[in-house]
Amino acid sequence: MIPDWKLERYIQGCLPESDMMQIRFEESQDEVLRARIASLKKSDEEILSQYPSEKMIPELIKKTNKKNKNKILFYFPMVAAAVLLVAFIPFYSPDIASLWQSSATTEIQEYSEDGTRIKGLSLNLEVWRKTADSAERLLDKDYVKAGDELQLRYSVPTKCYGIIFSLDGNGKVTVLLANQNSSVALEAGRITLLPYAYKLDDAPHFEKFFLVVSEESFALDVNQLDSLFNSKKVQVVSFMVKKELVSEGK
Amino acid sequence: MFGCLIQVNMMKSLNREKFEVVYLQYMPMVLRRCRFLLKNEEEALDVTQDVFIRILSKQDSLDLESPSSLLWNSATRLCLNRIRNKNRRDLNRPTDNLLSQIASLQDERDDYEHQYLLSKLFQSEPASSRTIAVLHFIDGMTFEETAQNVGLTVSQVRYRLNNLQKKLKSMEDK
Numbered sequence: 001m002i003p004d005w006k007l008e009r010y011i012q013g014c015l016p017e018s019d020m021m022q023i024r025f026e027e028s029q030d031e032v033l034r035a036r037i038a039s040l041k042k043s044d045e046e047i048l049s050q051y052p053s054e055k056m057i058p059e060l061i062k063k064t065n066k067k068n069k070n071k072i073l074f075y076f077p078m079v080a081a082a083v084l085l086v087a088f089i090p091f092y093s094p095d096i097a098s099l100w101q102s103s104a105t106t107e108i109q110e111y112s113e114d115g116t117r118i119k120g121l122s123l124n125l126e127v128w129r130k131t132a133d134s135a136e137r138l139l140d141k142d143y144v145k146a147g148d149e150l151q152l153r154y155s156v157p158t159k160c161y162g163i164i165f166s167l168d169g170n171g172k173v174t175v176l177l178a179n180q181n182s183s184v185a186l187e188a189g190r191i192t193l194l195p196y197a198y199k200l201d202d203a204p205h206f207e208k209f210f211l212v213v214s215e216e217s218f219a220l221d222v223n224q225l226d227s228l229f230n231s232k233k234v235q236v237v238s239f240m241v242k243k244e245l246v247s248e249g250k
Numbered sequence: 251m252f253g254c255l256i257q258v259n260m261m262k263s264l265n266r267e268k269f270e271v272v273y274l275q276y277m278p279m280v281l282r283r284c285r286f287l288l289k290n291e292e293e294a295l296d297v298t299q300d301v302f303i304r305i306l307s308k309q310d311s312l313d314l315e316s317p318s319s320l321l322w323n324s325a326t327r328l329c330l331n332r333i334r335n336k337n338r339r340d341l342n343r344p345t346d347n348l349l350s351q352i353a354s355l356q357d358e359r360d361d362y363e364h365q366y367l368l369s370k371l372f373q374s375e376p377a378s379s380r381t382i383a384v385l386h387f388i389d390g391m392t393f394e395e396t397a398q399n400v401g402l403t404v405s406q407v408r409y410r411l412n413n414l415q416k417k418l419k420s421m422e423d424k
Contacts, residue, residue, distance in 0.1 A: 003390045004286075005322060008279045014318040040282075047278040051295070053270055056277075060299060061266070064306040136403060143409050244409050 002026070002033065011040055125164070125211040125237045126153040130197060138241060145244040146202040152176065152194045154186075154211050162186045162213040163220050164194070169205030169243065173222040174198075176209075181220045186213065200243075208240040269306060272317060277302070279318070280325045287329040287349065287384075297328045319399045327381045351418055352383045379410040386411060 002010075002023060009015045010023045027033050128135045130149040144150070152164065161183035164176045177194060178184060186192070200207060212220075214234045221228070229236055280301050284294035301324045305317070333350060382400055385391045386407075391399065397407045 005385075005389050005391070008282075008322075009318050012275060012279070012318055043282060044278040047281055048274065051277065051281070053273050053277075056299075057266065057270060057273060060273075060302050060306060063299065064303045067303055067307065143406060145405075244405075 007036060007040060011037065011044075122155070122157050123211070123213060123235060123237050124155045125209060125239050126191075127151075127209060127239050127241065128153065138239075140239055142241055143244045144200060144207070144241045146200050148200045149197040150200065150241075151197045152209060153191050154194075155191045156186045156188050156213055159188045160186055160213045160215055161217045162211060163218075164209065164211050165220060165222075166198070166207055166209045167225075168201070168203035168207050170203045172203065173225070175220065178220060181222075183212075183214065183218050183220075204243055206240055206242050208238055210236060210238045212236050269302075272305065273302065276317065276321050280321050283322060283325040284329055287326065288332060293332060297325065297332055300328050301325050323381055323385070323399060326384050327378050330378075330380050330384065349384065349388060352380055352387070352414070379414055382407055382410050383414050 006015065006019070006023075010020065013020070015023070023033075027037060127138045128151045129138055129144065130151060135151060138144070138150075154162075154164065156162065163178045163181075163183045165178070166174045166176060168174070175181060176198060212218075212228065212234050213236075214231075216233060218228075218231075218234065228234060277298065281294055281298045284297045284301075285291065288294050288297065301321060304324060305321070330349075330352065382396055382402075385396045385399055386393070393404050393407055393411075397404045400407070402410075
């Protein structure tokens with residue numbers, strides 16, 4: 001039986017064409033389905049005559065204006081605090097301000113899959129998951145599972161040196177882009193795909209990827225990650241995926 | 251100055267003609283949805299109005315070319331909130347048991363939203379796991395259909411539903 005939600009969308013013409021055709025065909029064959037559709041259409045008319053737009057819309061607009069005013073009053077102190085915070089951070093903590101300038105404003109103005117140089121790219125790290133016939137872009141803190149194949153892409157705003165590595169829930173560091181733990185030169189103005197996919201093992205909880213860049217060449221010491229992250233010479237962007245718990249017997 | 255700017259934006263967002271088209275085409279569906287979930291005409295109408303007030307408030311940022319899933323999901327979410335609030339106040343509720351249980355579940359997303367209210371100002375609303383559960387368990391949508399409706403991947407939907415099923419089971423055991 002066709003569920004109600006699908007029938008509602010059929011009446012509105014909001015289903016994919018293949019589904020529309022299928023239901024149209026069933027409608028021509030099935031008396032019960034025809035009665036359900038007729039009943040929905042009748043219900044539409046009854047509801048709109050009971051709650052006509054001429055009466056309801058002015059009421060809704062009035063309520064919306066009232067709600068928006070209340071919302072402004074509610075959020076205003078928080079927005080004001082946020083604006084003040086953003087305005088004063090450069091004075092009190094230039095380090096944090098410089099990190100924002102470098103990584104938080106991800107703005108891709110022009111995009112080129114073939115690697116053509118383009119302007120407007122910022123420091124950015126993307127993680128994609130391979131699917132059967134394609135790939136899907138993951139969001140920070142998306143869930144993944146052991147065996148998933150991930151592919152990384154990065155961009156840098158200016159020519160620099162960089163290293164990409166991951167840290168898993170067991171504390172294990174895996175270097176993904178480097179020259180024997182030394183940084184490699186990264187080209188600016190293009191989105192670069194790492195040449196291989198990364199298959200997740202069964203480490204628990206999370207997998208966090210780091211792109212660390214600097215104007216000067218540098219080395220990665222896996223035992224000294226904190227000092228690397230705290231160094232004023234480097235900029236860091238990270239991307240974390242969470243691990244799905246695989247239940248026993250699955 | 252700030253107040254004037256907001257007022258201008260509010261006027262701009264109230265595109266009556268566009269809104270009327272959406273109302274005429276989809277209001278009956280939303281009301282039927284609310285009636286089905288709440289089993290109470292007055293409350294159903296109240297929640298239906300809430301759904302459309304939200305549409306009016308966010309008209310500029312929403313894709314209203316084909317808002318069927320958006321309206322269906324919003325109605326579902328707001329009805330669940332209503333049922334949950336009634337459950338908390340221990341009012342008699344003529345909703346079915348599974349729906350009532352789903353509505354009462356603590357959603358990880360709810361905690362997240364409350365804790366990060368400020369960041370929520372700048373983000374789009376995440377899909378609620380409770381809404382996902384109703385689409386799948388009550389409406390009978392497949393994993394794929396649910397995922398399409400809420401804009402998540404199938405594995406994300408499957409993961410959220412597994413978690414909710416565990417919580418439902420532990421509620422039943424208690």
